[in-house]
Amino acid sequence: MISNWRRGIMEFILLSDPDKCTGCRICESGCSLIKEKIANPSFSRVKVVKFEEKGIDFPVLCFHCEDPPCMNVCPVGAVVREGKAVIINDERCIGCKLCVIACPFGSISVRGNRPIKCDLCGGDPFCATICPTHAIFFGEEFKSGSEKRIELVKRFLSGERVV
Amino acid sequence: MNIYGWSGRIVKVDLSSGNVKVYPTPEDIRLNFLGGRGGNSKLLYDLTDENTHPFSEENPFIVGTGPLGGTFAPSSGRWTVTSKSPINGMLCDGNSGGHFGPELRFAGYDHLIVTGKAKTPCYISIRDDDIEIRNANHIWGQNVWETDRILREETDIEAQTLVIGPAGENLVKTACVLSNLSRAAGKCGMGAVMGSKNLKGVVVRGTKGVSLYDPDKFLEEALATRDDILTDPMARSLSTYGTPALLMIANEQGWLNTYNSQRGDFEFAENLSAETLLDKYITKSKGCYMCYIHCSHFYVVKDGKYKTYGEGPEYEQTGGFGSGCGISDPEAVLYLNTMLNKLGLDVITTSRTVSWALEAYEKGIIDKKTVGFELKWGDSDSIIRLVDMIAHREGFGDILAEGAYEAAKKLGGEEFVIHTKGLLHCASDPRGKKAYGLGYAVASRGGDHLRALPTAEYAFPPERAKEMFGTEKASDRFAVEGKAKLVIWSEHVAALADSLGICEFMTNLIYGFSVEHMARLLTFATGVRFTEKDLMVIGERIINLERMYLVKHGVTRKDDTLPKRFTHEPNPSKGALNQVVELEVMLDEYYRLRGWSENGIPHKEKLKELGLVS
Numbered sequence: 001m002i003s004n005w006r007r008g009i010m011e012f013i014l015l016s017d018p019d020k021c022t023g024c025r026i027c028e029s030g031c032s033l034i035k036e037k038i039a040n041p042s043f044s045r046v047k048v049v050k051f052e053e054k055g056i057d058f059p060v061l062c063f064h065c066e067d068p069p070c071m072n073v074c075p076v077g078a079v080v081r082e083g084k085a086v087i088i089n090d091e092r093c094i095g096c097k098l099c100v101i102a103c104p105f106g107s108i109s110v111r112g113n114r115p116i117k118c119d120l121c122g123g124d125p126f127c128a129t130i131c132p133t134h135a136i137f138f139g140e141e142f143k144s145g146s147e148k149r150i151e152l153v154k155r156f157l158s159g160e161r162v163v
Numbered sequence: 164m165n166i167y168g169w170s171g172r173i174v175k176v177d178l179s180s181g182n183v184k185v186y187p188t189p190e191d192i193r194l195n196f197l198g199g200r201g202g203n204s205k206l207l208y209d210l211t212d213e214n215t216h217p218f219s220e221e222n223p224f225i226v227g228t229g230p231l232g233g234t235f236a237p238s239s240g241r242w243t244v245t246s247k248s249p250i251n252g253m254l255c256d257g258n259s260g261g262h263f264g265p266e267l268r269f270a271g272y273d274h275l276i277v278t279g280k281a282k283t284p285c286y287i288s289i290r291d292d293d294i295e296i297r298n299a300n301h302i303w304g305q306n307v308w309e310t311d312r313i314l315r316e317e318t319d320i321e322a323q324t325l326v327i328g329p330a331g332e333n334l335v336k337t338a339c340v341l342s343n344l345s346r347a348a349g350k351c352g353m354g355a356v357m358g359s360k361n362l363k364g365v366v367v368r369g370t371k372g373v374s375l376y377d378p379d380k381f382l383e384e385a386l387a388t389r390d391d392i393l394t395d396p397m398a399r400s401l402s403t404y405g406t407p408a409l410l411m412i413a414n415e416q417g418w419l420n421t422y423n424s425q426r427g428d429f430e431f432a433e434n435l436s437a438e439t440l441l442d443k444y445i446t447k448s449k450g451c452y453m454c455y456i457h458c459s460h461f462y463v464v465k466d467g468k469y470k471t472y473g474e475g476p477e478y479e480q481t482g483g484f485g486s487g488c489g490i491s492d493p494e495a496v497l498y499l500n501t502m503l504n505k506l507g508l509d510v511i512t513t514s515r516t517v518s519w520a521l522e523a524y525e526k527g528i529i530d531k532k533t534v535g536f537e538l539k540w541g542d543s544d545s546i547i548r549l550v551d552m553i554a555h556r557e558g559f560g561d562i563l564a565e566g567a568y569e570a571a572k573k574l575g576g577e578e579f580v581i582h583t584k585g586l587l588h589c590a591s592d593p594r595g596k597k598a599y600g601l602g603y604a605v606a607s608r609g610g611d612h613l614r615a616l617p618t619a620e621y622a623f624p625p626e627r628a629k630e631m632f633g634t635e636k637a638s639d640r641f642a643v644e645g646k647a648k649l650v651i652w653s654e655h656v657a658a659l660a661d662s663l664g665i666c667e668f669m670t671n672l673i674y675g676f677s678v679e680h681m682a683r684l685l686t687f688a689t690g691v692r693f694t695e696k697d698l699m700v701i702g703e704r705i706i707n708l709e710r711m712y713l714v715k716h717g718v719t720r721k722d723d724t725l726p727k728r729f730t731h732e733p734n735p736s737k738g739a740l741n742q743v744v745e746l747e748v749m750l751d752e753y754y755r756l757r758g759w760s761e762n763g764i765p766h767k768e769k770l771k772e773l774g775l776v777s
Contacts, residue, residue, distance in 0.1 A: 022457035024450035025262070029235045032372065033382055039234045040269060040372020052344045053308060055447060055461030055474065130386075132393075132455040133448065 011084060014118075014125055014138045016046075016059035021135035023050050023057030027127035034126045036111065043111050045118035046127050046136065059136050061127075062086070062107040062118035070099035070108060070117070085120040167376035168230040168689030169193050170273045174294060176287055178360055179220055179279030183294045188273045194691065195774065198273050199229035200256060201662035201705040203245035206276065207254065208708060213716045217247040217255075218334070218359040226267065226275040226325070226365070232664025233265030233373050233452070235385045236684050237392055237676060240265055240452025241664050242348075244325075249336050249352035249359075250512075250566060251585035253716045254607050254709055257339065257348025258661050260451030263367065266323040268664075270369025281361040286326075288318050289367045299363040304329060306505040307341050310364055319368040326364035327354040328507025330554040334358050335564040337516060337553070339509040345474040346451070349509035350586060351608055352566075376690030384683045389455055392675035397622065398456060401673060402448075404437035405458040406478035411436050413482065416640070417738030418595025420588075421486040422540060423518035424581050424728055427592045427736035431491030435481040439493060449474055451666065458668065462497055469498035469543075476500045482590030483514030488521055489540030499547060506554040512566060513553065515587035517546055519567035523576040533574070534559045581726050583610030584718070593729050595739035596620055596640040601650045601749040604723045605763075607709035616671035617653040620646065643745050647752035655702030662705060704773045707757075707765050711775065720763040723750060 025048050028041035036043040049058045068086045071079040078092035079099055088099070093114065100108045100115050108117040118125075120138070128138040175184045192202045203225045210223050225245045232239050242264025248255030267275060270291050277287070284299040297317075302310050307328040314324045323342060330338035331354030338354025339347040357363075375381045392398060400408050410432060413419035417427035433439065444464060450457030463472040469492070476497060485496045503510055523529045524538040531537055535558050538545055552560025562570050568585045571577040581588045586609025593600030602615030619628070621640050628638035628645065631652065637645030653671055659681055660670045669676035682693045713722075725746055733741040754761060758769035770776045 019447060022448045022450035022454075022459075024452060024454045024457060026453055026455065029453055033235045033375075033378055037378040038372045038374055040370070042269070042370040042372065052474075053312075055449065055463075055472070057449075132450075132457065 011141055012138055013084070013141050014061055014064065014120060014128065014136070016061055016136045018056060018058040018135070020133045021048065021057040021059055022133055023048055024132070026130055026132065027059060027136055030126050030130045034121070035116070043109065043116060045107070045109065045116065047106075059127075060105055060107060061136065063105065064118070064120065069102040069104060073098045073102040082119075083123065085118075087119040088115060088117055090114070165374070167374050168234075168685065168691075169198065170228075170268055170271045170373070172272050173274045173276065174272050174289070175276040175278070176294065176296065177279040178277060178281040178285065178296065178362065181296055183296075193230070195701065196705060196708075197229055197659070197662040197701060199227045199232065199241070199662040199664050200243040200245070200258065201658065201701065202229075202274055203227035203243050203256060204254065204705060204709050204712070206274065207245050207247070208712050210276075211247055215247055217249045217252060217356060220278065220280045222247045222278075222356065224277040224353075224356050224360060224362070228264045228268045228273060229662050229664025230688055231681075231684055233268035234375065234684075234688055235382060236453065236665060236688075237385060237389045238451065238454045238456070238666035238669045239664055240454065241661070241666050242267065243661055244340060244348045244353050246353060246356045248586075248608065249334070249355045250568070251609055253584070253609075253718070254712050255351035255353065255356075256608055257350060257353050258613070258667075259342065259346045259348040260454070260666060261323075261343035261346035262452045263323040263325050263342035263346070264664060265452045266367045266369050268369065268373050269371055270367050271371045275365065277360060277362060277365075279360065284361050284363050286314060286362065286364040286366060289365070289369075290319065290322075291368070291370055302363050303332060307507050308344050308505055311344055314364050314366045318366045322366045322368040324364050324366050326507075327357045328505060328554070330507040331355055331358040332363075333554065333556045333564065335508065335553060335556065336566040336569070337509050337512040337564070338507050341504060341507060343474075345504045347504070347509060350512055350611060352509075352512075354507050354509075375688050377687045381684065381687040384680065384687055388676055388680040388684065391677065391680065392669055392673055393455060395673040395675040397673045398675070401458050401668065402456050404441065405460055407435075407437035407440055407476065407481050409478040410481050410486070413478075413591065413595070414486075415738050416595050417734055417736035417740065417742070418592040419486050420482050420590035420592055421736075422489055423487060423515070423522045423579060424588075424592050425522070427595055427734050427739050429486035429489075432486065434491045435485040435493055435496060440476070440481075444493065444497060454666065456668070456673070464494045464497050467494060469494035471498045471501045473497075473501040473504060475504075477510070479590050480510050480514075483510055484517070484546070487514050487518045487590055488546055490543050490546065491541055492543055495543035495547070499550065502547065502550060506550070508550065508554055511589050512587045513550065515581055516553070516563050516567040516570070517549055519571065519576065519580055520549065520563060522579050523571075523574065526576065528576045529574060578727055581610075581728065583724060584722055586610045588612070592734065592739070593725065593744050594734040594742040597643055597744055597749070598640075598646040598650050598653075600725055600729060600744035600746055601646055601753060602653070604725055604746055604750065605650070605753060607706070607713055613667060614657060615650045615653040616657050616667050617646075617650050618672050619649055619653060619674075622672075622674070641739070641742060643749050646749050647756050650753065651756055654706050655699050658702040658705040659698055662701070700773070704775065707770060707773055707775055710759070710765055711770070714764055718763070720750065720754075720761070723763055
């Protein structure tokens with residue numbers, strides 16, 4: 001699986017697209033089931049933030065930062081990089097939860113007394129696999145941009161000017 | 164003993180005394196009625212009788228979730244509210260989606276029962292094991308959207324709410340309860356039951372989740388179920404257009420509610436078509452919890468008189484206030500959709516009440532003096548004004564707030580109240596699909612399409628109809644042959660979906676979520692072995708229990724009726740020209756196959772067989 005993380009010089013990234021998200025939270029339920037063996041969105045690594053009144057559904061993921069505050073703040077070096085993923089080494093983790101505080105996106109949750117975070121499922125993120133509208137996708141950085149550019153030109157051609 | 168699948172607890176809140184009690188979900192409810200609608204109906208059966216008044220302290224307001232609700236099973240976001248009906252004093256329930264039901268499960272409860280009556284407005288806050296009754300004086304009078312915002316700000320921003328608007332507070336009989344701003348448990352006036360208890364809302368936040376007996380096998384089966392749903396022929400259309408896609412089909416086939424079902428087709432149907440909506444107003448797809456189909460949408464009317472936004476609309480809106488009331492302007496229909504959601508009014512029964520008033524006005528039964536202004540088919544502004552008057556019980560709205568059935572008793576025009584047992588029908592004219600007619604007539608909550616949702620009558624190919632219902636004619640929408648068997652099967656499957664906490668659209672519209680999938684998922688979730696056959700018996704048990712509840716209230720064959728319009732007035736529309744519903748023939752067969760008497764009373768042997776009497 002790890003070899004999937006790059007193709008040529010293009011790296012794979014996990015991204016979300018709020019325009020496509022329907023707010024169904026299949027990602028949350030699936031993540032908790034596959035990782036924690038229980039159907040419980042509270043233990044999900046991905047959380048859909050909803051502003052129902054405005055029709056906004058935004059899947060907030062771990063972005064596996066280039067310069068991860070969670071890794072920088074960990075006093076025992078338990079947050080490590082494995083390929084593209086920033087993961088927590090459970091054996092080293094002392095459960096201080098400084099990483100939870102440091103994360104600027106609220107992407108690290110807690111179960112019991114331990115921090116839990118996305119590990120990209122070893123290179124094949126389940127949330128991206130099951131998302132019915134591809135609002136969460138795992139792919140080449142290059143491609144994620146090109147899809148949007150093509151969509152933009154299509155809308156331009158159809159007469160709907162993008163502001 | 165660890166319980167899997169079910170949460171295993173019921174919470175009972177008495178608003179009169181302020182007592183809160185949590186107790187184990189009885190095994191009888193879990194194993195014999197599953198939960199959700201089945202469990203709710205059983206609780207209602209045991210807690211009330213024919214003398215319980217819908218607005219009395221004794222009448223319980225019951226919220227139920229099923230053992231698959233909130234799990235990883237597809238479309239498992241459904242929940243049911245049950246009570247005695249303010250409409251007809253009998254069984255009343257409403258089923259809805261969104262995220263409220265799953266959240267109640269995450270907090271660790273199968274059912275919530277609210278009894279009594281608070282002295283002043285209140286709301287119930289549930290955060291896992293912490294349950295509080297809180298003051299709601301400052302929220303009373305607020306609309307649904309404001310109430311949702313305030314309740315979440317006061318408790319937990321990630322909480323889910325179940326609330327009523329001004330209509331429920333004013334005990335309007337067409338008031339519904341809503342969660343996620345626009346997910347309504349609509350018919351029967353459940354909003355009025357909450358209002359009668361001075362209960363403005365229920366807020367739930369749960370962090371416990373749902374434990375599964377065999378998570379790995381459950382996951383595998385859930386994904387297999389998903390695949391069968393997504394490869395169903397109906398999946399794509401429902402996913403893209405949602406239920407509004409039905410409008411043009413209904414129009415062509417002559418079963419579109421038009422001018423209070425005086426016709427089955429609408430000359431301005433194109434204006435309200437799913438394509439028009441998608442093209443001009445829809446900004447994105449919306450889905451309930453765990454739904455791969457996401458049949459709902461978000462719409463925006465950017466400017467003009469009817470500037471608005473919100474979630475929806477469903478076919479019941481475009482066919483109810485659209486063709487039903489003759490409104491051809493889609494922007495007015497969308498405006499009304501948002502307005503109803505904010506006021507806490509049910510789309511189906513409110514639109515049918517308004518369309519009854521429009522017909523009554525046309526026929527001279529009511530006039531400008533009665534209403535206060537002129538009423539005319541398709542006149543959006545007077546209709547909007549009337550809806551607001553209903554919600555606030557102002558002037559003529561006070562009479563309509565009792566529903567069309569009661570209003571007609573007072574004013575006349577009873578022959579064109581489109582109802583069964585007092586409950587108004589949805590926007591499908593049964594003269595164009597006869598199994599629907601039988602379904603309306605026997606539905607346990609009164610005239611209702613979702614008790615059976617017998618779409619098999621036009622969705623199944625003839626071979627499959629013959630195999631399952633004994634005749635190819637079962638899939639001919641104008642035939643009566645085989646319809647009794649088809650409706651019975653559909654009723655059992657629908658009861659199972661409602662009781663397990665999954666969406667009927669996946670079982671009775673899209674047929675991918677089969678009973679076999681239900682049985683396997685339930686077995687892996689609970690560790691209790693259920694077969695397809697076991698489940699069908701449970702479905703039959705639920706239908707018979709609900710029937711017995713109705714029988715207690717004096718219901719017999721004389722109440723299993725359709726309006727004269729459907730049995731005696733030939734449909735004038737091309738797609739179902741000159742059709743009427745031959746109800747009595749279908750009823751005879753239905754009772755016989757059900758093991759009920761000719762008068763519609765279940766035989767003792769049938770009840771014994773189902774374990775409902777000893």
